[in-house]
Amino acid sequence: MMSEVEPYLSQEQKSLRARVRDFAREEIAPLTARMEEAGTHVDLIIPALLAGQGWTGVLIPEEPYRGMGAGHVAKMLLIQELSYWSGAAGAILQASLIPALALQVLGSPEQRAQWLPQIAAGLWATIAVTEPDAGSDILGMTSTAYPKRDGSWVLDGHKCFVGNSHIAGLHLVVARTGAPGSRGQRVLSAFLVEADRDGITLQLPSHIGLRGFSAGTLLLDNVTVPAANLLGEEGQGMTAAYGASMVCGRPNLAAVALGLHQRLLDETTAFVTTRPRRGGHLSDNRVVRNRVAEIRHGLITSELAVYHASALLDRSVPCDAALLNAKLTAKRTAAAAAQQAADLFGGYATRTDHPFARLDRDIRHIAAPAGPDDIQLHHLGEATLGTERDQWSQRFTAPSTTQATSVA
Numbered sequence: 001m002m003s004e005v006e007p008y009l010s011q012e013q014k015s016l017r018a019r020v021r022d023f024a025r026e027e028i029a030p031l032t033a034r035m036e037e038a039g040t041h042v043d044l045i046i047p048a049l050l051a052g053q054g055w056t057g058v059l060i061p062e063e064p065y066r067g068m069g070a071g072h073v074a075k076m077l078l079i080q081e082l083s084y085w086s087g088a089a090g091a092i093l094q095a096s097l098i099p100a101l102a103l104q105v106l107g108s109p110e111q112r113a114q115w116l117p118q119i120a121a122g123l124w125a126t127i128a129v130t131e132p133d134a135g136s137d138i139l140g141m142t143s144t145a146y147p148k149r150d151g152s153w154v155l156d157g158h159k160c161f162v163g164n165s166h167i168a169g170l171h172l173v174v175a176r177t178g179a180p181g182s183r184g185q186r187v188l189s190a191f192l193v194e195a196d197r198d199g200i201t202l203q204l205p206s207h208i209g210l211r212g213f214s215a216g217t218l219l220l221d222n223v224t225v226p227a228a229n230l231l232g233e234e235g236q237g238m239t240a241a242y243g244a245s246m247v248c249g250r251p252n253l254a255a256v257a258l259g260l261h262q263r264l265l266d267e268t269t270a271f272v273t274t275r276p277r278r279g280g281h282l283s284d285n286r287v288v289r290n291r292v293a294e295i296r297h298g299l300i301t302s303e304l305a306v307y308h309a310s311a312l313l314d315r316s317v318p319c320d321a322a323l324l325n326a327k328l329t330a331k332r333t334a335a336a337a338a339q340q341a342a343d344l345f346g347g348y349a350t351r352t353d354h355p356f357a358r359l360d361r362d363i364r365h366i367a368a369p370a371g372p373d374d375i376q377l378h379h380l381g382e383a384t385l386g387t388e389r390d391q392w393s394q395r396f397t398a399p400s401t402t403q404a405t406s407v408a
């Protein structure tokens with residue numbers, strides 16, 4: 001089935017989509033059964049395969065950092081196509097792109113020169129913001145970073161749900177540098193923490209889905225980093241966390257949802273058109289056809305919303321409302337599609353050996369990262385009623401990310 005946005009893509013974007021589609025079918029699809037059987041675990045094969053393609057550098061400029069410089073729409077194509085075969089593969093790629101963008105936007109020339117070529121070459125990164133008692137409420141975090149006399153920083157804290165926790169070579173950790181309990185915009189700072197620093201412990205709680213993707217716990221006990229590892233200026237932690245989540249995290253999760261949603265549609269269509277019923281098939285029934293139509297309706301709506309927001313980013317058009325809408329729409333339509341599909345699969349929807357089980361579980365993972373629905377609505381309300389201070393999509397841009405070949 002042709003994608004809704006195919007006619008709007010440039011030739012380069014169409015070629016990239018064809019390439020990732022072939023790659024995902026040939027290289028990723030054969031791995032998913034084994035990954036499902038393994039339960040929550042850290043897959044190392046997919047990261048190696050993705051790194052080999054150079055896709056960790058999709059937003060990183062070719063010059064001077066040896067990335068792809070392909071832009072936001074290209075990024076969405078990669079994540080969506082990978083997620084069609086494996087939500088975990090899409091999640092792995094997208095999680096690293098968020099800290100990479102923060103580095104591009106806030107990093108000093110030295111930090112960019114040190115880290116961006118490594119990330120483009122396949123070094124995995126995380127953004128560690130969430131804590132057990134502070135998720136949506138970022139300013140509620142209690143992890144701390146204290147300066148020492150020599151200018152270095154000591155970090156202590158407990159971060160959870162850290163995407164790519166167990167494969168990363170670099171963690172972008174946001175911690176409190178302001179007074180305990182204070183809530184101003186500049187009480188947080190961001191730090192580049194190499195994964196092999198003393199004092200770091202990783203844990204991997206069990207998750208219901210995205211098997212193979214590590215969303216683990218990062219414990220920081222007296223972890224010392226040099227002054228040069230402060231990202232941007234002291235007090236820019238909120239900018240790093242929220243800007244990257246708005247401009248990169250929200251569309252990324254929406255793209256994972258799109259891939260899973262498309263697969264759900266294809267699995268459902270295959271099921272209802274082959275399942276025998278009274279000399280014909282289930283799909284002969286008008287009610288069944290309408291349910292399939294509901295799933296397609298959601299997919300079309302979602303795809304247009306998601307690529308619209310990404311195309312605006314590639315054109316440097318302020319688009320916070322479109323980004324919020326993209327995440328909200330993609331999550332809601334995928335979740336609604338899963339419910340429609342569950343009804344259509346009947347008893348098979350309860351079988352762990354049916355493809356629906358994985359898709360249903362993976363779709364549930366889209367809800368929280370980059371903000372649950374209520375948070376998207378909260379900010380959409382502020383954007384609509386004019387109480388938002390200014391647009392992250394305007395403030396949080398690296399000049400290099402706008403050189404992309406955008407939607408024609």
Ligand SMILES: Cc1cc2nc3c(=O)[nH]c(=O)nc-3n(C[C@H](O)[C@H](O)[C@H](O)COP(=O)(O)OP(=O)(O)OC[C@H]3O[C@@H](n4cnc5c(N)ncnc54)[C@H](O)[C@@H]3O)c2cc1C
Nearest residue numbers: 127128129130135136161162163215365368369370372374
């Ligand atoms: C698969 C996965 C990957 C993730 N990856 C990362 C990552 O890489 N890095 C990272 O730092 N974190 C990551 N997270 C964490 C994610 O960002 C948080 O789960 C998310 O911010 C929500 O925080 P919370 O779970 O603490 O929920 P809470 O903030 O406690 O919210 C729970 C519910 O309370 C309600 N609520 C809360 N605040 C409001 C409000 N202001 N207005 C209205 N309703 C509200 C909403 O209904 C919300 O769903 C990931 C999570 C998952 C599941």
